[in-house]
Amino acid sequence: MEDFEQQLRNALARKHQPPSFEAKVFAAVAARRSGRSIFWRWAAEAAAVLVIAGGFWVRHTGDVRERAAGEDAKARLQVALRITVTELSKIQKTVRTSTEDE
């Protein structure tokens, strides 16, 4: 039995890996690392694009709001001027009527 077990040990003795094995493992490790760094570079670029786009959007909505407020103020001013003109015409008419009566 011991002889047979020894035969099995001989048969299953460790084999040598191919000579290029170590280099292949290091290459695979390096490839995985660079794959990771490519991912992180891509993620950083995507984040930068999002930040820039977000900035533009905030600026754009601010501009739109400002323009709307300006238009609103202009409209109010026009209404006020119209009222003033109307009131002044009334006053002028009153003054003219009273001058003619005298």
Added chain:
Amino acid sequence: MMATAGSATEAKAEAVPEMTFAEVLRANQSMVFSLAYHFLRDPGAAEEVAQDVFLRLHGKINELEDAKHVTFWLRKVTSHRSIDYARKRGSQATVSLEDIAEPSADEPHGDPLLNRRLRHLIAALPEKARMVMVLRYQEDLMPEEISELLDMPVRTVKSHLQRSLGMLREKIDRSMGDIR
């Protein structure tokens, strides 16, 4: 072999990176490759499995406590990865075992023909029984250690060993005469 959760955390905190990845690779590449090779009997597949095991190790090396833990981890992952590989490959293996060139080995002892015949017979064993035999006779592990590696009761390991030994002896005796 494996520490409990609490002691593992303590050990991790105290762990000193004694070995770099390159050192671990150099010290264990023959063991990992041979485990996969003796199980799969295909040098290309064995190389693929061994590479995958070391890639996994690279991401895990800081979590392993010492050289002993690294060896245990490598044996366990290689065994399971080889079994998975064989299952995935299934019946796709069309190359005859006799046609495959064997990787070089130091075979200082034994009859090369008998060794080859034994390897051929071991390759024909069912997956679990084959891995038990490879771990027992390549790595010289005790049934208790094999049981831990393969997550298998010790009784089952012993039964696999007994049955495989009986079958191999019978076939060898029949084909090459009594070697006792």
